Amino acid sequence: MSDQISITLPDGSVREYPSGVTGLEVAASISEGLARNVLAAKVNGTVQDATRPITTDAKVTLLTWNDREGKATFWHSSAHLMAEAMEALYPGVKFAIGPPVENGFYYDVDLNGQHFAQDDFKKVEEKMLELARQKNEYLRRAVPKAEAIHYFEEKGDPYKIELLEGLEDGSITFYTQGNFTDLCRGPHIPNTGFIKAAKLMNVAGAYWRGDEKNKMLTRIYAITFPKQKELDEYLHLLEEAKKRDHRRLGKELELLAFSEKVGQGLPLWLPKGTMLRERLENFLRRAQVRAGYSQVVTPHIGSKQLYVTSGHWDKYGEDSFQPIRTPDPNEEFLLKPMNCPHHCEIYKTKPRSYRDLPLRLAEFGTVYRYEQSGELHGLTRVRGFTQDDAHIFCRPDQVKDEFMKVIDLVLYVFRSLGFNDYSAQVSLRDPEKKEKYIGSDEAWAIAESAIIEAAAEKGLQTVHELGEAAFYGPKLDFKVKDALGRKWQLGTIQVDYQLPNRFELEYTGSDNQKYRPVMIHRAPFGSMERFIAILIENTGGNFPLWLSPDQIAVLPISEKYEEYANDLFLMLQESDIRGYVDLRDEKIGRKIRDAEVNKVPFMLIVGEKEQAEGMVSVRRKGEGDLGMMSVEAFTKLFQQLAQPAAQLERV
Numbered sequence: 001m002s003d004q005i006s007i008t009l010p011d012g013s014v015r016e017y018p019s020g021v022t023g024l025e026v027a028a029s030i031s032e033g034l035a036r037n038v039l040a041a042k043v044n045g046t047v048q049d050a051t052r053p054i055t056t057d058a059k060v061t062l063l064t065w066n067d068r069e070g071k072a073t074f075w076h077s078s079a080h081l082m083a084e085a086m087e088a089l090y091p092g093v094k095f096a097i098g099p100p101v102e103n104g105f106y107y108d109v110d111l112n113g114q115h116f117a118q119d120d121f122k123k124v125e126e127k128m129l130e131l132a133r134q135k136n137e138y139l140r141r142a143v144p145k146a147e148a149i150h151y152f153e154e155k156g157d158p159y160k161i162e163l164l165e166g167l168e169d170g171s172i173t174f175y176t177q178g179n180f181t182d183l184c185r186g187p188h189i190p191n192t193g194f195i196k197a198a199k200l201m202n203v204a205g206a207y208w209r210g211d212e213k214n215k216m217l218t219r220i221y222a223i224t225f226p227k228q229k230e231l232d233e234y235l236h237l238l239e240e241a242k243k244r245d246h247r248r249l250g251k252e253l254e255l256l257a258f259s260e261k262v263g264q265g266l267p268l269w270l271p272k273g274t275m276l277r278e279r280l281e282n283f284l285r286r287a288q289v290r291a292g293y294s295q296v297v298t299p300h301i302g303s304k305q306l307y308v309t310s311g312h313w314d315k316y317g318e319d320s321f322q323p324i325r326t327p328d329p330n331e332e333f334l335l336k337p338m339n340c341p342h343h344c345e346i347y348k349t350k351p352r353s354y355r356d357l358p359l360r361l362a363e364f365g366t367v368y369r370y371e372q373s374g375e376l377h378g379l380t381r382v383r384g385f386t387q388d389d390a391h392i393f394c395r396p397d398q399v400k401d402e403f404m405k406v407i408d409l410v411l412y413v414f415r416s417l418g419f420n421d422y423s424a425q426v427s428l429r430d431p432e433k434k435e436k437y438i439g440s441d442e443a444w445a446i447a448e449s450a451i452i453e454a455a456a457e458k459g460l461q462t463v464h465e466l467g468e469a470a471f472y473g474p475k476l477d478f479k480v481k482d483a484l485g486r487k488w489q490l491g492t493i494q495v496d497y498q499l500p501n502r503f504e505l506e507y508t509g510s511d512n513q514k515y516r517p518v519m520i521h522r523a524p525f526g527s528m529e530r531f532i533a534i535l536i537e538n539t540g541g542n543f544p545l546w547l548s549p550d551q552i553a554v555l556p557i558s559e560k561y562e563e564y565a566n567d568l569f570l571m572l573q574e575s576d577i578r579g580y581v582d583l584r585d586e587k588i589g590r591k592i593r594d595a596e597v598n599k600v601p602f603m604l605i606v607g608e609k610e611q612a613e614g615m616v617s618v619r620r621k622g623e624g625d626l627g628m629m630s631v632e633a634f635t636k637l638f639q640q641l642a643q644p645a646a647q648l649e650r651v
């Protein structure tokens with residue numbers, strides 16, 4: 001047995017260390033800075049304490065705050081710290097579980113009847129930081145089951161005992177930092193000194209083990225950071241996100257509304273929201289015409305048989321809106337959950353030859369899906385929504401080319417709307433579990449390499465995920481980063497081998513034989529509802545000029561100039577400029593302020609001088625006065641600024 005082991009680092013370099021070296025020591029041998037920042041070590045794929053000895057040759061990744069798993073370890077360790085603080089402040093408190101979440105962590109506690117609310121947060125935060133400054137190590141210890149149960153019996157913590165009952169003797173570990181010991185499998189950060197900022201965020205009720213028959217515990221949400229500055233930035237971001245919340249702005253800017261009487265999850269588009277939505281639709285429609293799509297319209301319902309054929313009924317029927325009946329007992333219809341089956345039937349309206357392909361059918365198709373009421377959220381989770389849907393029917397040899405064209409279109413849409421930071425995920429079949437997927441090996445190989453090559457040739461930044469493909473085909477999903485750095489899942493391009501089979505779609509090849517076309521589903525926005533929600537939050541309601549519901553506000557200084565204001569407005573309307581004349585009996589300052597609040601991009605102020613000279617005084621939101629100019633000069637300026645930013649290459 002050798003006393004030396006080889007450690008392979010992520011860059012591929014191999015270093016020799018004595019057996020028993022820790023992740024922390026490996027870090028120190030690389031640089032002091034790295035050693036100061038190492039939170040945990042990933043050893044042969046398993047995340048463990050950076051202080052644990054490594055005794056075999058291994059691949060090692062040293063995890064820091066910049067790694068997702070590093071953050072999770074930091075936050076989970078912070079849950080132990082919060083528990084220690086709680087125990088010091090609330091004697092007799094009992095602990096359930098304390099996992100990390102997407103932003104921070106929580107701990108479910110039983111306060112034994114003691115009061116705990118928002119006004120107690122500060123006290124706990126201060127205690128946490130006081131304990132953190134002691135730089136207590138998280139010490140790991142394997143414990144026999146009997147001893148572990150005894151420990152928590154002495155302490156009087158029934159939740160930990162219940163958790164222990166499900167664990168096997170020999171697999172149980174305790175971690176102790178300072179005066180607090182917890183049952184935990186780890187991993188944790190080296191010591192509490194890494195935690196420099198803490199904030200309790202929220203408190204809520206949560207049943208023990210998520211079962212409403214059990215006791216209601218108190219769930220305390222919190223977040224910690226390795227620097228105070230990062231906490232400040234995070235809180236600022238939250239504040240900004242709240243201001244930009246599409247539900248709030250959608251209401252304030254009179255874009256959309258919900259009505260209990262209409263029903264949950266069914267948005268009502270108000271005139272201004274409809275204007276915004278129509279502009280987006282027209283923009284995409286024009287781009288699609290240039291990209292060779294044909295627009296179609298199909299009904300909002302379809303016979304149940306249509307969805308039996310497509311397979312939707314078998315797969316989702318029970319959890320969906322139930323069939324619609326008619327006076328004819330033999331008839332049953334379903335609200336359309338997807339547009340694809342209708343489009344398959346359009347494909348079948350006439351014989352297709354290899355020369356007709358690809359056939360690209362596009363529809364702003366409204367679909368209905370039943371979501372649990374608890375899942376509904378503003379415009380991002382609704383029960384009725386409109387997809388910017390299209391289906392491309394093509395030959396297998398055309399898949400790659402079609403993918404490249406769709407990628408062009410999707411990126412054109414993103415860039416035009418100011419989403420310049422995007423990435424994509426290629427979802428592939430799990431090669432170990434081929435039986436889970438339909439379609440031949442050959443077809444999968446062609447489609448998967450077509451997607452990978454198309455994405456690479458378009459210079460897309462992608463990650464590949466094995467096993468993430470749908471059972472009926474591989475796909476490419478786009479994610480965009482918004483102005484606050486949040487990632488949103490947007491459009492999808494998906495290959496489908498199933499529906500052409502189920503609908504027995506065919507085309508005649510050059511050899512006069514019949515072949516199955518490949519079907520590609522794609523939606524750059526995903527849905528109009530979701531996309532507009534993201535657009536509202538990304539822009540904070542300051543939409544690009546070409547999308548703004550009201551692009552101008554004409555503001556007469558007094559009623560003397562109303563006629564001139566009205567004439568001016570009519571003239572601008574002729575040039576397709578939209579907005580309103582503010583004829584209220586209000587001071588001009590008030591009219592300007594209201595136009596600013598409503599996020600109107602241009603204010604045109606008219607008074608005596610403007611009327612006498614046939615001019616307008618122009619004010620741009622966020623920029624201030626642009627001075628007096630002729631109506632022609634303003635129209636020209638407006639039209640220059642009202643173009644979507646990006647250009648789409650013609651195909």
Ligand SMILES: [Zn+2]
Binds near residue numbers: 185186188
């Ligand atoms: Zn733990």
Ligand SMILES: [Zn+2]
Binds near residue numbers: 338339340389522
């Ligand atoms: Zn589809």
